[in-house]
Amino acid sequence: QSALTQSASVSGSPGQSITISCTGTSSDVGHYNYVSWYQHHPGKAPKVMIYDVSNRPSGVSNRFSGSKSGNTASLTISGLQAEDEADYYCSSYTNSTTVVFGGGTKLTVL
Amino acid sequence: QVQLHESGPGLVKPSETLSLTCTVSGDSISTHFWSWIRQPAGKGLEWIGRVYNIGRSTNYNPSLKSRVTMSIDTSKNQFSLNLSSVTAADTAVYFCARGRGSSLFDYWGQGTLVTVSS
Numbered sequence: 001q002s003a004l005t006q007s008a009s010v011s012g013s014p015g016q017s018i019t020i021s022c023t024g025t026s027s028d029v030g031h032y033n034y035v036s037w038y039q040h041h042p043g044k045a046p047k048v049m050i051y052d053v054s055n056r057p058s059g060v061s062n063r064f065s066g067s068k069s070g071n072t073a074s075l076t077i078s079g080l081q082a083e084d085e086a087d088y089y090c091s092s093y094t095n096s097t098t099v100v101f102g103g104g105t106k107l108t109v110l
Numbered sequence: 111q112v113q114l115h116e117s118g119p120g121l122v123k124p125s126e127t128l129s130l131t132c133t134v135s136g137d138s139i140s141t142h143f144w145s146w147i148r149q150p151a152g153k154g155l156e157w158i159g160r161v162y163n164i165g166r167s168t169n170y171n172p173s174l175k176s177r178v179t180m181s182i183d184t185s186k187n188q189f190s191l192n193l194s195s196v197t198a199a200d201t202a203v204y205f206c207a208r209g210r211g212s213s214l215f216d217y218w219g220q221g222t223l224v225t226v227s228s
Contacts, residue, residue: 001172003154034212038155045205045218046155052211089155093212097169099145104154 004029004090004102011108017078020105022090023071028100030071034093037066037075040104041086049088050075077107085109112136114206114219122200122226128193132206132219139163139182143209144189146180148202149221156202160209161189196226 005023012018022029022037029035037050048057050066053073063078073092077084090102118130132144145160159170161180170178179192193200203223207215 003156032212034214036213036215038215040155045220046215047218048214048216051214051216057216091155091157091213091215096172098171099157099160099213101147101155101157 001028001094001096001098001100004092004100006088006090006102006105008103009106009108011110012080013110014080014082016080017076018080018107020075020077020088020090020107022073022075022092022102024073024092024100025071027096028092028094029068029073031095032093033068035066035068035073036091037064037073038089038091039084039086040089046089080109082109112208112217114208114217116204116206116219116222118222118224120223120225122196122224123228124197124226125195128191128196128200128224128226130191130204130206130222130224131188132190134187134189134208137208137217139184139187139189144180144182145207145209145215146191147205147207147215147218149205150199150202158191158193158204198226200224201226 038046040046054066140163143162146158177194182189203221205221206219208217
């Protein structure tokens with residue numbers, strides 16, 4: 001299975017909004033509403049920010065939102081804060097009953 | 111509070127078998143599914159596979175399937191990973207995680223670095 005495609009990096013200033021995209025295929029992102037997004041600060045455990053395309057776990061800020069169109073899912077972070085600087089990964093269930101991750105996007109808060 | 115903790119050798123010789131255990135507290139290993147995920151230095155996350163207590167069923171990443179075995183020990187509330195015939199390419203931080211639904215990993219261990227070297 002091939003990794004989902006994410007841009008390598010994105011940046012924004014505090015208070016701005018950014019969107020990270022995650023492109024898969026009709027066998028994963030396009031076929032199921034089972035896309036999750038993870039925030040990963042190096043050296044720590046990844047943290048789920050969005051699951052099932054657009055659901056936010058309890059405790060996650062409503063500045064984080066998710067959506068999907070066709071084979072591409074997106075994570076939007078509004079009102080950027082310094083603490084949002086991290087690596088972000090998407091994942092999707094696949095029609096092979098496996099899970100595939102994206103290559104990761106490094107978010108820099110300027 | 112659900113907690114996961116990985117344990118196992120930090121150094122494995124090439125061609126040998128990497129063995130890790132994840133100890134779960136705050137939840138029963140008999141519920142949900144349990145996954146291993148790894149991250150080579152400077153690279154992204156890679157899903158290795160998952161194991162369910164029901165039927166002891168497993169799903170593995172096709173690229174690793176021939177070398178991976180996962181199992182559950184309900185008496186110890188642990189699950190484990192065996193990865194055979196390792197090479198330097200298997201050097202990574204290995205995470206264990208609890209899975210819910212189809213691709214949600216809601217609790218993770220802190221990760222353990224495994225280096226493959228002679």
